Amino acid sequence: MELTELGWKDFFQQQIREQEITMLPARVYRQDLGRYHLFSPQGDLTGILPGGLLQQASSRAQLPTVGDWVLTTPTDEADESSVVIERTLSRISKFSRKEAGDRVEEQVVAANIDTVFIVCGLDDNFNINRLERYLFLTRSCGADPAIVLNKADLCPDVVEKIQDLELVARGTPTHIVSAQTGEGMDELLAYIGPGQTVALLGSSGVGKSTIINALLGYARFDTGEVREDDSKGRHTTTFREMCRLASGGLIIDTPGMREIQIWTDESSLSMSFSDVEDCATLCRFNDCKHDSEPGCAVQAAISAGELDPARLESFRKFERELTHLAEKQDASTRAEKKKERKKFARSIRNKPSNRSIP
Template identity: 40%
Template sequence: MTRDFSQFLPNQSKAQKTEHKLSTLDILGWQPFFAQQVSAEEILETPPVRIIEIHRNSLHVLGEDIDTLIPSGPDATVGDWLLYNPKLPNSSKVLERKSVFQRRAAGTAWDLQLIAANVDTAFIVSSCNQDFNIARLERYIALALEAEVTPVIILTKIDLCEDATPYIEQAQSISDLVTVVTLDARGEEPQQKLAQWCRPRQTLVFLGSSGVGKSTLTNALAGKSDIATQAVREDDDKGRHTTTTRQLHMSPQGFTILDTPGMREIQLTDAAAGVSDLFSDYQEIAHQCRFRDCKHETEPGCAIQAALETEEIDSVRVARWKKLVAEEQFNSSTLAQRKSKDKSLGKLIKQVKKNSRK
C-alpha cells in the first residue's frame, strides 16, 4: 500500500498566529492525538507529563505545574507522554506514541534501543566535509520514513569548503520526499530557513554525527546559549562528543527541540517500510522481476539487472539499497525469533504455575 507523504513537503503558507497564550502542555507538544486517549477524569487524577530527559535511575518529566523526577519504572524514552501518578510514579501510564525512532542496540545484543518518541520533524544534519556520508544519511531518512516523521537534510559548514555544490547535489539525489537546506548554524539562518517546521506544539529532533552543529542549531532555535558545543578536529574533520544525553528543550516560539548525541552506527531493524519508501523507484522496478523472491544477482528475468545494463539506475546506489534491505531483514528476523521465544517461555511459565495450583 502506498503511503501518503504529502505532509513531508514544505508548507509555503505563513504560519497562523497563535490566538491565545500557549500553555506549558502546548509548548511541550500536547496534541489531539494524545488528548483523545484520555478522559477528563483521568487528566484530573493523573495529569499528562512529558519525559524531557532520562537519567540512570530516573525520568525527568515536565507538565502543567509539574517538574519532577520519577523512578525509571515505565518502559519509555525521551519524548514520551505519561499520565503522571503522584501516588505511584513508577506506575505512570505511557500514552500511545505518535511516532518512535528506534535502532538495534550497539554491540552484540539484539535488543531495540529507543531513541525518541512523538517527533514531528527530523532534521538530519551533516557537514560539508569528511563527515558527509550519503549511506548514513539514507539510514537516518529510512528511520524517519518508517516512523512517518518528516525528514529534512540540513547541510552545515558550507562556508568552510570551496564548493558545496557536490554535497548539495548528492543530498538532493537521495529522495524527492526530503527537503535539503543549507545554512550557517551560528547565525540567524536556522530561525529563518527552518521556520516552516518550527510551529507551536511541534517536536523537532536533530540527528547526525558528533560535531556537525546539532547543539549549535538547538541553541539557535531554543534561544539559548547554554548547550555546550565543540568544533570538529582539524586533522580529520571528525566531531567530538559534546551532547551525551538526549534532552528536550522548550523554545520561546512554542515548540520543543530534541538534541541527541552523535550516532555513527545506525543498525536498522523493523524498518522495512522506511527502506521501501526511500528506494521506492527501485521497488517499482523490482516488481517487474520474473521471480517474486529475486535476489537481483544472476536470476533470469531480473528487472534490476536489466536496468543496470542499460544504465537506467546507478550500481552504487543499488548496492546501498541491497545492503540496507539485507541488514533490515536480518535484524528484524532475529528480533522476531527472540520475541517468539519469549512468548513461548511466558506460556510455559503460566502452564507450570497452573499445574502447581492443581
Template identity: 40%
Template sequence: MSIIDYGWDEYFYTEYNEKLEQGMFPARIIADYGQTLRAATDSGEILIQRPLNKNGDGMQIAVGDWLLVQYDNNAKANLICTVLKRKTKFSRAAAGIEVREQIVASNVDIVFLIQSLNRDFNMKRLERYMIAAWDSGAIPVVVLTKADLCDDVESKKAIVYETTPGVEVHAISCVTGEGIEEIRKYFTKGKTIALLGSSGVGKSTFVNLLAGEELLKTQGIREDDSKGRHTTTHRELLLLPDGGVVMDTPGMRSLLPWEADEGMEIMFGDVEEIAGSCRFHDCSHGNEPGCAVREALESGRLEERRWKSWLKLQKEMAHLEAKKEGKLRFKEKQAGRHFAKFQKELRKH
C-alpha cells in the same frame, strides 16, 4: 509555561480523557538521566523515578513521551500511571549484542536529519536515517550544516535532493547565519522537532543559535579528521523562547532501523520493483537469464551505489529479523517451562 507549549494537543487530550482518574495529571518527559526522568507539567518541572523493569518486557519510556502521573503521599514521590499512545516514534536496533528496540525520539512532528558539509557528508548514512524517519510517522527535513566550510554547497544539495526526492533540504551556517531564518519557520508553538545526526555535525551549536543563548555545551571538531567530539550525552527536550520544542540527541554514526516497511518502500521502491521483475523469483542477480537487476545496472537505469546500499540493508534487516525470531522463541520456551512447573506444583496439592 504550559503543557500546550510542550506539544499537548487534541491527539493526547482524547486518550487522556479516556484514561484519566482522580489525582492524575499529564506530564511530558523532557530529559532522561537513566534511572531519573525529568518531566514538564502545568505546575512546572518534576522528577520521576523510572519504573523497574526486571524481565525487559515492559514498555520503554523515552524522552518526548506523554505520561499520566500521580503523586503518592506514602512514597512521597510522583509515580507513572500510564504512558499515552505515541503519535510518532523514531527508533533503531540498539547497539550491542542484546536484541532490542531503542526509541531515539518520541512524539516529534518533524525530524531534522543533520549532516555537515565536510567529511560527514554521507549518502548511505542519510538513506538509513530517511528510512527510519519515514517509518516514524514524522516529517523528515534534511539540514546541511557548516556551509561556510564548503565550496560546492549547491552541488552537494543537488546530490541530497536526488537521494531524498520530495524532502526539503536546507544548507546553513551557524557562523555566518546563512539559512537560519529559513529554518526558523518550522519552530512554532507546540511543535516538536528532533535533531538527529552524527557527533560533531553541529546540533548543539544549532540549538544555541536558535535559542539565542548557550543552552547546550559545544565542542569543536578535531582538525585531523573533521570528526566531532561527543558533546550531548543524553536526550533532552528544550523549549525555545520564540515557540517550539527542540530535541537534541547524542550522535549516532551507525543506524539500523528497527522496522523499515514504509521507509524502504519510499526510499528503495524502484530497486525492489526491478528486483521483483526478474524472470525467476529466486534470482540471485548474478548470471541467471532474465535478470532485471543486471540489465538495469548495465543500462544505467539502476545506480550501482543504490543497488549495493539496498543489498546491504536487506542482509542486515534479515539478520535482525532472525535475531528477533530467536528471541521470541526463547521467551516462548521460557514461558512453557514456567507453565509446566506451575502445573506440576498444582498436581502436588
C-alpha cells in the same frame, strides 16, 4: 501553559480512559537515573516510575523516553512538583535503532516527533552512506525527515556536495546552514512552530548542539571542537533532552551515534526504494533476483540509464540487514519464551503441596 503548546494532539486525548480523567498529562523532557523530568501545564515536574510498571515492561522500549506523554498523579499533596507516572500513552511517532552491541533490543531515541533533522557536517564529516542510513530509518518512523548540512562557512564546494547527495535524498528537504554565522537558521525555525517537535540526529562533531544553541538564542548545551585531521568530534551531549523555544516549539538534542544499526521493517524498504520496487513489479518472474534473469526490468532500467546501479546495491544491502535483523529477533523471542517456560516450571516445583501428610 496549554497542553497544545507542549505538542498535545487529539491522538493522545482519545487515549484517556474514564478513570484517568483526573490525572495530569505531562511530557518527558529528560531522564535521569530513576527519575523523569516532565513539562506540564502546572510547570516542571519530577516523576518516578512505580515498580509495577517496570515489571510489566517486556523491554526498555516500552518505558518512557524523551518526548513521551505520560499520565501522572501527585505523590504528596505538600509537594505538587513530585508525581507518580501511572501510564505512558501510545506514541504517534518514534525514531528507533537497534541497541548498540549484541543486544537484540529496540532503543527508542525520541518519541512523538513531527520532524527529524538529519544533521551532517559539510567538512570531512560529510558521508553520503551515513545520511542514507538515517533516511532509511526515518522513512517509517512517523515523522518527516529533513537534511541539515551544517558548517557551510567551511565548505568551498557546497553545490558539488548537494549534487552528490541527490541520489539518496530523493526529494527530502535539504537545508544549507552555518550555526556559527547564523546562515539558514530561519529556515530551520520554520519547522518548529507552536506545539511542533523536532529531533536532531547525527554523529558527533556535526554541530547538533551548536545548532540548538543558535535556535534557542543562548548557550544551553556544551559544544566541542572537532579533530582537524578527520573532522570527528567527541560526545559533548551525553543524554537526550527536549527544550522549549521562544517560538513555542520543542527541540530534542541527542548524543552522537557511533553505531546506526537498523530497527525497522520492510515498509522502510518500500518507502526508501520505490524506484527499485516499481521496476521489480515489471520483471517477468516474481522471484527475480535482478541479476541476469531473462526479462529483468530492473537490469533493463539500469542498462537504459533510468536507474542508478548504486540504488540496487543499496537496496540489496538494506534487504540483507533486514533479513538478518528478523532472524536475530526470532532467535531472541524463542530464547525469551524458553526462559519463561523454565521460570514457570521452577515455580511449580517450588510450590508447597496442599496434600496432607499422614
